[in-house]
Amino acid sequence: MLTDRRKQLLKHIVEEYVETAQPVGSRALVDKYELPLSSATIRNEMAALEDEGLVAQPHTSAGRVPTDTGYRYYVEALMPEEELTEDLRQTIRHQFHQAARELEEWARLAAAILATRLRNAAVVTTPHSPEPRVRWIELVGVHDYLALLIVVLEEARVLQQTLTLDEPFTQEELTSLARRLNNLVAGKSAAEISEQKIALSPAEVSVRQATSALLKAADELTPEPSFMDGVRDLLKQPEFTEGGRVVDLLGVLEERSLSKAIPVAAGSDMG
DNA sequence: CGTGAAGGGCGACCATTTGC
DNA sequence: GCAAATGGTCGCCCTTCACG
Numbered sequence: 399m400l401t402d403r404r405k406q407l408l409k410h411i412v413e414e415y416v417e418t419a420q421p422v423g424s425r426a427l428v429d430k431y432e433l434p435l436s437s438a439t440i441r442n443e444m445a446a447l448e449d450e451g452l453v454a455q456p457h458t459s460a461g462r463v464p465t466d467t468g469y470r471y472y473v474e475a476l477m478p479e480e481e482l483t484e485d486l487r488q489t490i491r492h493q494f495h496q497a498a499r500e501l502e503e504w505a506r507l508a509a510a511i512l513a514t515r516l517r518n519a520a521v522v523t524t525p526h527s528p529e530p531r532v533r534w535i536e537l538v539g540v541h542d543y544l545a546l547l548i549v550v551l552e553e554a555r556v557l558q559q560t561l562t563l564d565e566p567f568t569q570e571e572l573t574s575l576a577r578r579l580n581n582l583v584a585g586k587s588a589a590e591i592s593e594q595k596i597a598l599s600p601a602e603v604s605v606r607q608a609t610s611a612l613l614k615a616a617d618e619l620t621p622e623p624s625f626m627d628g629v630r631d632l633l634k635q636p637e638f639t640e641g642g643r644v645v646d647l648l649g650v651l652e653e654r655s656l657s658k659a660i661p662v663a664a665g666s667d668m669g
Numbered sequence: 670c671g672t673g674a675a676g677g678g679c680g681a682c683c684a685t686t687t688g689c
Numbered sequence: 690g691c692a693a694a695t696g697g698t699c700g701c702c703c704t705t706c707a708c709g
Binding site: 435436437438439442457460 | 677678679680681685686687
Binding site for chain 3: 672
């Protein structure tokens with residue numbers, strides 16, 4: 399638990415660093431915010447915040463910069479929250495209602511809404527587990543010897559693949575087979591499924607192998623989808639234009655160290 | 670009410686780093 | 690190499706609180 403004074407100090411450090419992209423010194427804080435404390439006291443408090451892992455010091459005589467943990471604390475506990483009006487809530491609900499019921503479409507829409515509200519660039523990623531796990535599987539008969547395997551992951555992604563079967567199956571038999579396998583693979587990763595040593599029918603073995611292969615492919619090949627919007631708003635800021643034309647964005651970012659200073663609020667949790 | 674311990678804050682001094 | 694900026698540490702002072 400941070401004292402109120404340390405919370406206030408962390409808030410000043412984060413806001414100052416986001417604004418200037420320079421380490422924040424104790425005297426600078428006292429002067430700018432007219433704190434009723436000496437710089438020595440501020441240094442002691444900064445040292446306490448450093449012990450908590452909320453700020454860090456690039457080198458011995460430098461000021462402090464917020465750590466990832468510090469940014470997270472700021473966002474969750476210190477950043478002033480803007481209350482959305484009921485009209486705006488209604489509009490956002492309507493926009494999501496209109497969107498296709500696909501996760502990536504929702505993420506794209508979330509990026510667009512965030513960028514519009516913040517008048518800045520916004521990045522949204524879909525949930526991504528470091529090790530995909532099965533939530534459940536389904537089998538849909540396409541033809542006597544052909545079935546569609548649908549694998550739903552715990553991270554809300556859906557994978558599918560057609561399977562050629564050695565013998566004909568009715569839909570009832572496929573549903574029953576999927577139900578039995580769900581007891582074995584639900585909550586499991588590809589490695590855990592492969593390690594299972596349980597007597598299975600040839601068709602069950604085939605489906606289990608296909609499920610495991612799909613999981614591995616999803617883990618290795620599919621990059622984490624991310625969606626960005628609002629870059630145009632970022633480029634409108636005076637720092638990024640020169641004589642009416644857009645200057646080299648990366649150059650400006652590097653020059654001002656903004657790539658390190660800007661805390662990116664990423665995530666698809668729309669509450 | 671007086672006294673002593675503990676904690677917090679401050680100023681001064683020194684060490685370190687950076688930029689010119 | 691030097692000046693400026695910054696943090697760390699030390700000793701002093703003040704306030705608070707417990708105790709006799």
